[in-house]
Structures are given as C-alpha cells and as structure tokens.
Amino acid sequence: MNQPYTPFPPATRNSPLAIVSLISGIASWFLLPFIAAVVAVITGHMAKNEIKKGNGVLTGNGMATAGLVLGYIQLGLGLCGCIVVAVMLAFGMTIPFIGNTIH
Helix, strand or coil: CCCCEEECCCEEEHHHHHHHHHHHHHCCCCHHHHHHHHHHHHHHHHHHHHHHHHHEEEEEHHHHHHHHHHHHHHHHHHHHHHHHHHHHCCCCCCCCCCCCCCC
C-alpha cells in the first residue's frame, strides 16, 4: 500500500500583461485609439515572452494575441486615415464639414 509520491503540477495563472493587452486592445476601439493601441501592442509582446519563459505556469497566450491583433488593426486604420488626410491636403481638397453649415 506504499504509493510513490507524485507532486501536484504547478498551479497556472493568467499573465497580468496578457490581461492588460486585451483590455487595452478593446479600449483602443472605444476610448483612446492611439495610446491604448500602442499599450496593447507593447504589453502583448511582453506577455507572449513572459508566457514562453514561464514554463507552463503562465497562461493567457490567446488574450495576448487578441490584444495584439486589436492594437495592430487600430494602428493600421489610424495610419490609413492619416495618409488619406495628408493626400487630400496635398491636392488642395478640404475635408467636408459634417452637419449644418454656418451661413
């Protein structure tokens, strides 16, 4: 009846950086487009490195990836918008006023 000792596997937990990346990626679409997108990308890469070096103790790779995707898409759309405005201004076009015009 003498059974060998089998240690419990280490407890896993979500990476705090992955959570920050996901929250920032979501916030970049609603609150602070540029700032939150940059935070999502930076913390997403940091989380992926942290998870890789965590030897299975840290989880949250999917959250980090989602934060990265949301952040990169937001940065790409912002860059496209800036390019469109710059081209319009370079060709002398004006950005139309949306709403009632003042006479």
